Amino acid sequence: MWKLAKINLLELLAPHPPRTNFHVIAVDEEYTVRVAKTIGRFPWHSHPNGDEGWFIFEGRLGIHTTDGMLELNRGDFTVIPRGVCHSPEALVPNTIVIIFNRRDLGMTLQDSNVDLGGFEENDLTQKSNE
Numbered sequence: 001m002w003k004l005a006k007i008n009l010l011e012l013l014a015p016h017p018p019r020t021n022f023h024v025i026a027v028d029e030e031y032t033v034r035v036a037k038t039i040g041r042f043p044w045h046s047h048p049n050g051d052e053g054w055f056i057f058e059g060r061l062g063i064h065t066t067d068g069m070l071e072l073n074r075g076d077f078t079v080i081p082r083g084v085c086h087s088p089e090a091l092v093p094n095t096i097v098i099i100f101n102r103r104d105l106g107m108t109l110q111d112s113n114v115d116l117g118g119f120e121e122n123d124l125t126q127k128s129n130e
Helices: 009-013
Strands: 020-027 030-036 052-058 062-066 069-073 076-079 086-090 095-102
Touching: 009 095, 052 062, 052 069, 062 076, 062 095, 069 076, 069 095
Parallel strands: none
Antiparallel strands: 020 030, 030 095, 052 076, 052 095, 062 069, 062 086
């Protein structure tokens, strides 16, 4: 049976090193919220199936595009449109980001042989809604 549950993002991320887990919080069958501690620069990529909304919960992040870099600080939000090639970079180690997107967002890497530095997606909140 489903029940309303509280999730503390800082507690959710605390036991995990940066980037080794990208925690997916299920919203419904179509949308998710992803939460991550970030470090370094993520490889150039785009998303073929939807836009990506980025909110900086803590720290500073630069989002590189072919037009330059947009610097985001704590509390800032931006949307990366579908298909725009980008490369996010934590300007402060362990920057915490919250990303809003479609479940079927997809990811096309500019270099398919690039090392993703341990990146994976896991839903650590599923147990709280069972």
